[in-house]
Amino acid sequence: MSTKTTIPDFRVTPSIDQVGIEERVARFTSRSIKKESKMQGMKMVLSMIDLTTLEGKDTEGKVKQMCYKAAHLHDVIPGLPTVAAVCVYPSMVKTAKDALKGTGVKVASVSTAFPSGQSTHEIKISDTKFAVDNGADEIDMVISRGEFLKGNYKFVFDEIASIKQACGKARLKVIFETGELSTLDNIRKVSDIAMYAGADFIKTSTGKISPAATMPVTLVMLEAIRDYYYATGRMVGMKPAGGISTSKLALQYLIMVNETLGADWLSNEWFRFGASSLANDVLMQIAKQNTGVYQSSDYFSKD
Amino acid sequence: MSRIEIQKTYKIYIGGQFPRTESGRYYPLKNKKGDVMANICLCSRKDFRNAEVAARGAQAGWGSRAAFNRAQILYRIAEMLEGRKEQFISELILQGSTLAAAKIEVEVSIDRMVYYSGWCDKFQTIFSSVNPVASSHFNFSVPEPTGVVAIIADENTSLLGLVTAIAPVIAGGNTCIVLASESKPLCAVTFAEVLNSSDLPGGVVNILTGNSAELHEHFSNHMDVNAVIYYRNNKAEIKTIKENASLNVKRVFVYNKINISTEKAQSPYFIFDTQEIKTTWHPIENIGTAKAGY
Numbered sequence: 001m002s003t004k005t006t007i008p009d010f011r012v013t014p015s016i017d018q019v020g021i022e023e024r025v026a027r028f029t030s031r032s033i034k035k036e037s038k039m040q041g042m043k044m045v046l047s048m049i050d051l052t053t054l055e056g057k058d059t060e061g062k063v064k065q066m067c068y069k070a071a072h073l074h075d076v077i078p079g080l081p082t083v084a085a086v087c088v089y090p091s092m093v094k095t096a097k098d099a100l101k102g103t104g105v106k107v108a109s110v111s112t113a114f115p116s117g118q119s120t121h122e123i124k125i126s127d128t129k130f131a132v133d134n135g136a137d138e139i140d141m142v143i144s145r146g147e148f149l150k151g152n153y154k155f156v157f158d159e160i161a162s163i164k165q166a167c168g169k170a171r172l173k174v175i176f177e178t179g180e181l182s183t184l185d186n187i188r189k190v191s192d193i194a195m196y197a198g199a200d201f202i203k204t205s206t207g208k209i210s211p212a213a214t215m216p217v218t219l220v221m222l223e224a225i226r227d228y229y230y231a232t233g234r235m236v237g238m239k240p241a242g243g244i245s246t247s248k249l250a251l252q253y254l255i256m257v258n259e260t261l262g263a264d265w266l267s268n269e270w271f272r273f274g275a276s277s278l279a280n281d282v283l284m285q286i287a288k289q290n291t292g293v294y295q296s297s298d299y300f301s302k303d
Numbered sequence: 304m305s306r307i308e309i310q311k312t313y314k315i316y317i318g319g320q321f322p323r324t325e326s327g328r329y330y331p332l333k334n335k336k337g338d339v340m341a342n343i344c345l346c347s348r349k350d351f352r353n354a355e356v357a358a359r360g361a362q363a364g365w366g367s368r369a370a371f372n373r374a375q376i377l378y379r380i381a382e383m384l385e386g387r388k389e390q391f392i393s394e395l396i397l398q399g400s401t402l403a404a405a406k407i408e409v410e411v412s413i414d415r416m417v418y419y420s421g422w423c424d425k426f427q428t429i430f431s432s433v434n435p436v437a438s439s440h441f442n443f444s445v446p447e448p449t450g451v452v453a454i455i456a457d458e459n460t461s462l463l464g465l466v467t468a469i470a471p472v473i474a475g476g477n478t479c480i481v482l483a484s485e486s487k488p489l490c491a492v493t494f495a496e497v498l499n500s501s502d503l504p505g506g507v508v509n510i511l512t513g514n515s516a517e518l519h520e521h522f523s524n525h526m527d528v529n530a531v532i533y534y535r536n537n538k539a540e541i542k543t544i545k546e547n548a549s550l551n552v553k554r555v556f557v558y559n560k561i562n563i564s565t566e567k568a569q570s571p572y573f574i575f576d577t578q579e580i581k582t583t584w585h586p587i588e589n590i591g592t593a594k595a596g597y
Contacts, residue, residue, distance in 0.1 A: 292524075293524045293525065293526055293550060294352055294355070294521075294524075294525045294526060294527065295526045295527065296525075296526040296527035296551065297527070298526075298527070298551075299526065299551075
């Protein structure tokens, strides 16, 4: 972060008009996208997916299988992109990195005692370094929600900044777990804190808590990114995660990004979907467009 | 003061809900004098798609219920039909039936539902077998539901055609999407209300109204449908359905030769048609010189 940027007082971040946000979101969901644009949109969605497996029961075999899927979404349909990245636990980073060699698919690793973030500073730093040393291109950290809700913003800011340092060249995504932050005002506040602390991406949720990503929450974060961009000139990426499982919904998110941040953000460098079941739904829709026939999940690989 | 009669709005039945067609299209249903009796939903491809998603979602739960519980629910449907007897009779008369014929149609429908209720936990026994094999395995075959069944019901009856089509399919643990009679659709909606108050989980039966010429294509080419049943006589539609079914090797049954008002239209073989046979090879220990038992 450049020293010229003045860090604002986070106690006075703008308050959010919840009714206004909901009405705006309702309008994103009423667009009609047809044929070619829809196909382009769906291919873009595929290229923005972080294919994710974050289970206690994950094994090397499961991760390898998912990595294969990441690079070969559905070979029956030619011309499909790969997904943007796979997202795994630090212990699986090496496996994923080896499996994805030469495919261009990035490896993202969660860290900082994901998903709760309840651990010591040293452990969080070494967790991050372990993932980076094993070859992770991206780090998805969780913030300390307890400290944030207590009002200890300095703690949250410093923690993000020190993890960013530990990341080195890896891009840092900061997960807020918005389902635990209760209000849109809090989400705006934590977005500002994370971006000023050096986040490359801000991300809604771990996927372990319901509600996960919702459109109103995402819109608040997108607006925070926009305001931060105007203030500092630095682009920050956005990653809604969890709960986005249909292509229709994913397209609505793209509309929201385009109309809030503009087309510059419409690439997998700046926008991602954290999802495990979204890919198959999009593939089924693409196959439907190609064949004219509604598809069955029986004919698509599970990841 | 004179009173304006409250007309019933006829909607469709998808996933336990009563939506209107997403297409916003309707067709007027007229009586013999040419007066409009009701506006009926003219369902579209997307309504069918939504119904299929609901049916697929409900299938695992319905298929894995205890057979006895399915029997109870089918019997409950019959009970609710009995309670609404008068309403069905008056709807049938509105659609051109005589009182005597209407009464018979409703009664046969109720009895047919009871008939299939009885078969719910019995057909498995008569269609299962223990098979002789020349190795140390206990080998047996049992019927299992095929999955989601798309049905184009009889055109000439309003209630009996629906019951005849739906009962054997759901008795076997399948879920279904049914296209009701286009010219006599009134009972379809009332029947959906009966289903909705009968402990039948939402999505097990989905009822659409509309035009077979438009919809048979979609009923038969959807890759996530496992069987199609057709009760009408249009040769061109039958041909298209058979061709489309080959896409994912759906089972196709054309029941256009049976007289649905007779007992010939009810049999456990109608249940069996939408079943798949699963055969299990269960290893058994070969003790001493004993051979496999069968």
